[in-house]
Amino acid sequence: MADLKVHNSLTRQKETFVPLIPGRVGMYVCGPTVSGESHLGHARPFITFDVVYRYLKHLGYVVRYVRNITDAGHFEEEGRAAEDKIAKKAVLEKLQPMELVQKYTNLFHWAMRRFNNLDPSIEPTATGHIVEQIDMIRQILDQGYAYVVNGSVYFDVEKYNTDFKAKGQPYGILSGRILEDLEDSGRDLDNQEEKRNKVDFALWKNAPPEHIMRWSSPWGEGFPGWHIECSAMSTKYLGERFDIHGGGMDLLFPHHECEIAQSTVCNHALPARYWLHNNMITINGRKMGKSYNNVIKLTELFSGEHPLLEQAYSPMTIRFFILQTHYRSTLDFGNEALKAAEKGLRRLWESYEVLKRLPPATGAQDPDAALDAKVQGLLDGMDEFMSDDFNTAKVLANLFELVPVVNGIRDGHVPGSALRPATYERLLQYYKAYLEDILGLQDEKAGDNQILEGVLSLLVDLRKDARSKKDYATSDKIRNQLLELGVLLKDEKDGGVSITFN
Helix, strand or coil, X not given: CCCCEEEECCCCEEEECCCCECCEEEEEECCCECCCCCEHHHHHHHHHHHXXXXXXXXXXXXXXXXXXXXXXXXXXXXXXXXXXXXXHHHHHHCCCHXXXXXXXXXHXXXXXXXXXXXXXXXXXXXXXXXXXXXXXXXXXXXXXXXXXXXXXXXXXXXXXXXXXHCCCCCCCCCCCCCHHHHHHHCCCCCCXXXXXXXXXXXXXXXXXXXXXXXXXCCCCCEEECCCHXXXXXXXXXXXXXXXXXXXXXXXXXXXXXXXXXXXXXXXXXXXXXXXXXXXXXXXXXXXXXXXHCCCCEHXXXXXXXXXXXXXXXXXXXXXXXXXXXXXXXXXXXXXXXXXXXXXXXXXXXXXXXXXXHCCCCCCCCCCXXXXXXHHHHHHHHHHHHHCECCCHHHHHHHHHHHHHHHHHHHHCCCCHHHCCHHHHHHHHHHHHHHHHHHCCCCCHHHHHHHHHHHHHHHHHHHHHHHHHCCCHHHHHHHXXXXXXXXXXXEECCCCCEEEEEC
């Protein structure tokens, strides 16, 4: 199998992946801000890095995957004033801040399960690591790269850039931005007068009287800045240096740039060796944004209840749609594209079901050498593409080329003896490995069938209870209404109940 190569945003080139500790990988991915429902744009990074996680495990690595939950009140974004999103939303919904956090954390986890994403190894929260954040801020202050003003602590970007530029690690090393340009173009936001420079960012903010979420600190009551949480938690769970830091391209600056500066001051080294960023999702060619009224929540995607949606789309359709495009390419959302993805997934999964039902090849006497070689080549290519910066789009293209071969054997157009037994066995292994284990796709009908079986079992039990209590009216109502739906219940002599679908 080819060496795994990843595109490193830090070096802006594709590199051979070599973990710090052989056989083990530490990966940190920026998780959701739970001040509201997750939307379509949030689906892409978490599906992308779920596949990265799955593939690393497939290659035999022991992976510690850390994905945080941002549940603290302060979020500082490029070009926007600081805003306490959680407290603001809590007032609107008449909830306590942590009630709001729990509500949207639960919704996020529900959506991740629907997408069949694996759970991370550790999922730390910002509010659960205030002590670690304060400790890191102290270290930055002690080393002279931060200053205190009116109970708030700011990172001194200019001093950091001056000192670390000489070491080949300037502020902007990840994003390629130049500090002088940032200083000239920076907007005047609230509390800018407290900062020495416009580009300085908050490590800790003094809490005004109306601020609900607040903690004690050496600088007074307040709350952490946005960037410090990820530096503190990645260091705690993955160490001063780890292998992969992932997230959406929108986080590359300023969030990941600030993380690098904080962690480099405290740990005297860049935190991660490889920085991976997925590209954005557009909707009908336009950037997703509230001003365009085109933000689609995941619950709306699943239900179809949004003006831009022509129908509901299943979680597996959305997952498949996302994986059809390389993670570093822009992905344009549209109803036609999603409908095509729905059909494509159905066609691919049906061929998988066909393959599983085909009788196993037993010593083909006269294999088709050209076809056999083609199938082996397509299977080899899947490994090569996946190891080439997780190119799921090309993996799926190879799988689609295999569909006519599988269907041809089923229909008799291709002799069952055309493939050698070893090739047939490998074909089945690769279908399962890639569709289920690596790409994380699953048969949604199987899930629906399990639910149906559960509902029928419950109704049969309720009918038994009714009969035992001689409540024949309820017993007959259950049987008759099921019969109208095409489900026949028959009481057997041994006391059991058989179910027949008409």
